[in-house]
Amino acid sequence: MRTRRQRLAETKAAHNHPAYAKMAFVMGCGVQGKGTGSRVLDDDEGTPYLALFDQYGNQSFGYSHPRIVAAVRDQLDTGVLNSTKIMFEEVQIRLSERLAEATGQLLPYSYLANGGGETIDNALKLARAATGRPGVISARGCFHGKTFATLSASDRPEHRELLGPFMPHFRQVGFGDLDELAAALDDTVAAVLLEPVQAEAGVIVPPPGYLQEVRRLCTEAGALLVLDEMQTAFGRCGTFFAYEQFGVTPDLVCVGKAFGGGLLPLSAVLGTERVWEVLRVLPSTFGSSLGGNPLSCRVGLESIAIASDEAFLTGVKERARTIDERLSAAAERHPGIVTEHRGLGMMHGLEFTDGATAGLVLGRLLEEGVTSTYSLYHPNVLRVQPPMVISEDDLDHGLSVLEGILAEADAHRTGTPADGPQAAELSPVTRTVRLPHPPGRVLDLLHARPRLLDPFAADTGRAGEGPVAEFAGRLGDDAVVWADRTRLHADGVLLRAEPDWLWRTLERRVTVTDDDGGSRLDVHVAWDTDSGAYEDMLGGRIGFLAGTRLDELITALAAELDAQAHAPGEAQPTTPGRKSADT
Numbered sequence: 001m002r003t004r005r006q007r008l009a010e011t012k013a014a015h016n017h018p019a020y021a022k023m024a025f026v027m028g029c030g031v032q033g034k035g036t037g038s039r040v041l042d043d044d045e046g047t048p049y050l051a052l053f054d055q056y057g058n059q060s061f062g063y064s065h066p067r068i069v070a071a072v073r074d075q076l077d078t079g080v081l082n083s084t085k086i087m088f089e090e091v092q093i094r095l096s097e098r099l100a101e102a103t104g105q106l107l108p109y110s111y112l113a114n115g116g117g118e119t120i121d122n123a124l125k126l127a128r129a130a131t132g133r134p135g136v137i138s139a140r141g142c143f144h145g146k147t148f149a150t151l152s153a154s155d156r157p158e159h160r161e162l163l164g165p166f167m168p169h170f171r172q173v174g175f176g177d178l179d180e181l182a183a184a185l186d187d188t189v190a191a192v193l194l195e196p197v198q199a200e201a202g203v204i205v206p207p208p209g210y211l212q213e214v215r216r217l218c219t220e221a222g223a224l225l226v227l228d229e230m231q232t233a234f235g236r237c238g239t240f241f242a243y244e245q246f247g248v249t250p251d252l253v254c255v256g257k258a259f260g261g262g263l264l265p266l267s268a269v270l271g272t273e274r275v276w277e278v279l280r281v282l283p284s285t286f287g288s289s290l291g292g293n294p295l296s297c298r299v300g301l302e303s304i305a306i307a308s309d310e311a312f313l314t315g316v317k318e319r320a321r322t323i324d325e326r327l328s329a330a331a332e333r334h335p336g337i338v339t340e341h342r343g344l345g346m347m348h349g350l351e352f353t354d355g356a357t358a359g360l361v362l363g364r365l366l367e368e369g370v371t372s373t374y375s376l377y378h379p380n381v382l383r384v385q386p387p388m389v390i391s392e393d394d395l396d397h398g399l400s401v402l403e404g405i406l407a408e409a410d411a412h413r414t415g416t417p418a419d420g421p422q423a424a425e426l427s428p429v430t431r432t433v434r435l436p437h438p439p440g441r442v443l444d445l446l447h448a449r450p451r452l453l454d455p456f457a458a459d460t461g462r463a464g465e466g467p468v469a470e471f472a473g474r475l476g477d478d479a480v481v482w483a484d485r486t487r488l489h490a491d492g493v494l495l496r497a498e499p500d501w502l503w504r505t506l507e508r509r510v511t512v513t514d515d516d517g518g519s520r521l522d523v524h525v526a527w528d529t530d531s532g533a534y535e536d537m538l539g540g541r542i543g544f545l546a547g548t549r550l551d552e553l554i555t556a557l558a559a560e561l562d563a564q565a566h567a568p569g570e571a572q573p574t575t576p577g578r579k580s581a582d583t
């Protein structure tokens, strides 16, 4: 009896992306339904999720922004939909004109494409062609996309091992380290590629004056400054482009994501006349079948109009102040779990002491109907980067929920009694309890109902030994089905899942030993979801669910044993089939 969520997760795991399937399932994400503003409905439950994250810049204008949707409809109605490529495509040409205006004519040329990585590739091609040099310097921790050139720029060891060798002449320096950059900038360097605020590295804002000095060093060395503004442009940092905040003008700037209204694939690299010379010399060096198609371009025009509106930018600045103040205060209140709060404009991150705590907080947020995520290359950093259109009330609600969860997590961690979640536990979750009852009595109960201490059993009253093909488990509020096996041992029970889409291994072991006439109960819950770099994040959530449930089950077991002991006459072990009070 699989839920729709589980069927979708299994299919995604089987045919698309196993790790993301597990992540979304374990974190409790629902099936995506209709979205408006900063809210998306769970299609099954009909309940809204409030977005504290804009999906890496995509939903900067929220879900289904009415002006974006109207723009799509308008363009569909014109019937001008497909690119001829050889005729003058007016909407595309108008868009290039508007992009140039958005830069104050400082970067008057642009080339349109579909995605961010593709556009960064284009920027690097332009830089090489314009300078006649091969070198690209990027910053450690950067994320610029998943093409070979952009992966070469981020040069992550795990990617290099799997996909290498990467492209030659790419090297990295520390983000914010001017000495290292100055030492690396020689006459072989075509481009210095940077995000004005590093997003996936964990929301890293550069030190004051850094970008201005980078600009100066690039000019001096004859290298081009290429800024990746996929997440920072369109008002996110309080100005149309983030580079305006830093008082620099790059030679090339790359935009995408919000540019397509979070709806259509659209990206662009914008640059100076000097850089564009290559298009005169060799026009066919750039090209894209569907990049800059009329529908995307019509949306692009609308996105620029929305983000250029002064009232919109004023709203962003106000909300940015609210986020900054409240997260700074939260970080100060909870130094035991939050190591740092960083951010600029409406782009913020909270760094936790460990990935498991980040996973725990993220799962609790989702439980409370608030969505966010971690930073791709820094899973300890929770993102607070809501759609820029979020209302003050919604923002207040989202931040209040987050503040409450931080308080719960911290209260437990510091030992203050609280009903909230416990501090992050990872596999194995273990408990050792002493019970004032002889081992035989405890074992009788466990052998009659071996799932009595199974934190994942939907029905802990279940009896019997052996395999169960469609075991009805539960993970938090979620029904989840897998094949499971029960073994009764002389000193306890062992439950083991068959490897499947969710578990590589899952074991629950209970051992009962004599303890001075009473019993010592050891419970050991261990799992491996085979989620690579995300194992800790998933583990933090699973550990929280398993630990909380296990504590309830142990309390219920102790109560049942006490009740038996105090019952008139000889207490009998519970018979198979009878459900325990806690199910």
Ligand SMILES: Cc1ncc(COP(=O)(O)O)c(C=O)c1O
Binding pocket: 056, 057, 114, 115, 116, 117, 118, 120, 143, 144, 145, 146, 195, 199, 228, 229, 230, 231, 256, 257
């Ligand atoms: C800063 C940055 N650059 C580039 C990209 C790549 O964009 P795309 O996924 O559209 O290729 C991303 C995507 O998340 C990004 O955040």
